[in-house]
Amino acid sequence: MVNLTIDNKKIEAEAGQTILEVSRENGIVIPTLCSNEALEPSGACRMCLVEVKHGKRTRIVTSCLYQVAEGLIVDTKSERVLAARRLVLQLLLARCPESKQLREMAEELGIQPEPRFTPDQDKSKCILCRMCVRTCEKVVGVCAIGFSYRGSEKNVCTPFQEDSVSCIGCGACAYVCPSGHIEMETTETGDSRKIWGRTFKMKSCKVCGRYFAPEDQLKFISTTTGVPVDDLAVCISCR
Ligand code: SF4
16 A cells, blocks of 8 residues: 555555546545556546646646555645646647537636637538547557557548448447547437448347347347347346
């Protein structure tokens, strides 16, 4: 165990934990855009910056990657931290000026949602956090999307920007996307969903009749687990 101080609060934490983990356990809120318990931290969005003091040295670090240490003093809300977070968010807003999620976060941080820097002309909503790509690969186990191009042109897409044949329509990428870039449309009846340019037929629960998962997703789970598709055709509520 190690003893540290976060926002003047004395805290005991397990060695190896990150500042973000320990802060959350102790009710201290640090904003993040690319943090998800199902994924390894990546430090991509830089919104979780905090100030740490160890000995005489003070510096700004990403709290999702920085591990706690004996005697560490952490400030999650110093003027320096807030200024750094505002700058990060202003840069993200310049890339994604139309992202509702980023504009809401800007309001929470007390900054103008109108971009301080010249907005990107293509008005992408992708902040390049890689949450979708990592979720598809590490959690879903499919690898249907990735990045193409470089520099300011860099964007997440399906291979060769064509309909991805390996996508199973699970929607996990849209669910974790923190900026609303990945759009998923479901019909009014729920019998089909569209994502990454493909339309997926939804399976109805054989107990309640509600459409609950894409047929391709159930086939994928059946193939990887050996459970017959028919046994998977029951929604969570009816299981
Ligand atoms: S919807 Fe397709 S691209 Fe998105 S996580 Fe699922 S399989 Fe991957």
